[in-house]
Amino acid sequence: MIADETIGALATRLDDAQTSVADTPSLAGTHPLDIDDAYAIQAALLARRVARGERTTGVKLGFTSKAKMAQMGVSEIIVGRLTDAMCVADGGEVELARFIRPKVEPEVAFRLARDVDTGAPGTDITACVDAVAPALEIIDSRYRDFRFTYEDVVADNTSAAGYAIGPWLPVQDVPDLPVRLHGENREILGSTAAILDGPSHALRALFHMARRRRIPLRAGDVVLAGAATEAIPLTPGVTACEITGLGRVSMRSV
Ligand code: 0L1
Numbered sequence: 463m464i465a466d467e468t469i470g471a472l473a474t475r476l477d478d479a480q481t482s483v484a485d486t487p488s489l490a491g492t493h494p495l496d497i498d499d500a501y502a503i504q505a506a507l508l509a510r511r512v513a514r515g516e517r518t519t520g521v522k523l524g525f526t527s528k529a530k531m532a533q534m535g536v537s538e539i540i541v542g543r544l545t546d547a548m549c550v551a552d553g554g555e556v557e558l559a560r561f562i563r564p565k566v567e568p569e570v571a572f573r574l575a576r577d578v579d580t581g582a583p584g585t586d587i588t589a590c591v592d593a594v595a596p597a598l599e600i601i602d603s604r605y606r607d608f609r610f611t612y613e614d615v616v617a618d619n620t621s622a623a624g625y626a627i628g629p630w631l632p633v634q635d636v637p638d639l640p641v642r643l644h645g646e647n648r649e650i651l652g653s654t655a656a657i658l659d660g661p662s663h664a665l666r667a668l669f670h671m672a673r674r675r676r677i678p679l680r681a682g683d684v685v686l687a688g689a690a691t692e693a694i695p696l697t698p699g700v701t702a703c704e705i706t707g708l709g710r711v712s713m714r715s716v
């Protein structure tokens with residue numbers, strides 16, 4: 463584990479990269495990070511956002527597809543934190559100038575109706591969900607030339623940068639549903655089954671990660687369960703995610 467001052471300094475480096483919209487070299491290139499260091503840097507980064515007045519709104523999962531895990535050579539999902547400053551209204555405008563090299567991916571969002579007791583190993587997180595919605599996630603790695611290690615991505619809050627949530631449907635589970643991502647003048651087809659063999663599996667994996675990493679899961683929190691297709695560059699114009707049976711969400715980039 464690296465020293466607390468170093469954790470703070472590396473969090474400040476990533477925070478500065480995000481706020482000044484200027485990329486930074488991989489942290490792991492100069493500091494031998496382990497995964498505990500990486501989550502400690504992520505927590506310090508979140509603390510800086512909260513100190514500026516941002517409010518945490520939930521969590522996101524990354525690397526939930528087998529293809530992405532294989533690409534990164536890992537077998538474990540990653541967890542990042544969402545804040546109100548990242549939230550884009552459904553159909554609302556988002557300024558591309560806020561980001562370094564933004565990409566967007568279609569996701570399923572869950573809403574937690576009650577606090578999840580992460581202290582009790584037998585807690586059924588799916589029973590804490592009261593609604594599901596289609597979602598779009600903007601990811602924006604703060605690393606130069608898109609070069610990073612697994613630990614780097616965790617430290618960089620899993621590239622979390624923005625999200626939009628469509629209308630909530632009062633259901634708890636999501637069967638295998640077709641997903642369409644419209645953006646960049648093309649359409650990409652996918653399926654909710656690509657999200658860790660189904661979004662409910664992703665929720666259970668989140669529970670174990672939140673327990674291990676001491677990440678609170680509170681009533682009202684949003685959970686972005688992971689991407690249903692590859693990410694595409696976020697370009698000017700309308701980007702939309704349509705999930706059959708769940709609905710549609712969109713944003714307009716300017
Ligand atoms: O949401 C995610 O799957 C995390 C992606 C992190 C890596 C990237 O920026 O592509």
Ligand code: MG
Nearest residue numbers: 567599688689
């Ligand atoms: Mg994602």
